[in-house]
Amino acid sequence: MNDKKKLDRRGFLGFATWAIGGIIGAGFGIPAIAYIIAPAMRKEEEQEWIRLGSASKVELGTPTLFKTKIEKQTGWITNEEEVSVYVLTENGRDFVAMSNICTHLGCRVRWISDQDVFFCPCHNAGFAKNGDVASGPPPRPLDQYQVKEEDGQLFVLGG
Numbered sequence: 001m002n003d004k005k006k007l008d009r010r011g012f013l014g015f016a017t018w019a020i021g022g023i024i025g026a027g028f029g030i031p032a033i034a035y036i037i038a039p040a041m042r043k044e045e046e047q048e049w050i051r052l053g054s055a056s057k058v059e060l061g062t063p064t065l066f067k068t069k070i071e072k073q074t075g076w077i078t079n080e081e082e083v084s085v086y087v088l089t090e091n092g093r094d095f096v097a098m099s100n101i102c103t104h105l106g107c108r109v110r111w112i113s114d115q116d117v118f119f120c121p122c123h124n125a126g127f128a129k130n131g132d133v134a135s136g137p138p139p140r141p142l143d144q145y146q147v148k149e150e151d152g153q154l155f156v157l158g159g
């Protein structure tokens, strides 16, 4: 009987040791694991407003190129990426922001002002100044960004 009590006490101490060790291990281990895998589990990209520059730079009726750099994080790796956006306004208040990436195979288009066209040199495509396809193989107009003006600065939503 005395031996049985000793075993019960010994069993309880063993259980308590394991339980306390488990709690301490979980207390340190779970945050450590979360810290390590969090960047890999993060959503692909969360969009944010990217500042382009002063709205006064945009000439009425002429697509104006803005270039800026954004940081993109993929897992543990952070890259700096250049973003180029053409902004068009006809009245100085309403802005259209267009990607400079051709919708055919992804070459960069450039605005040719004396021909009034965005030109893609890869397969001789043309886009009108509002981004509509004017000629060539692109399947759709230039992609557009959501754009806003705040305190004279232009921002596009991207990432």
Ligand code: FES
Residues within 6 Å of the ligand: 102, 103, 104, 105, 106, 107, 120, 121, 122, 123, 124, 125, 136, 137, 138
């Ligand atoms: S990539 Fe622009 S026309 Fe083909």
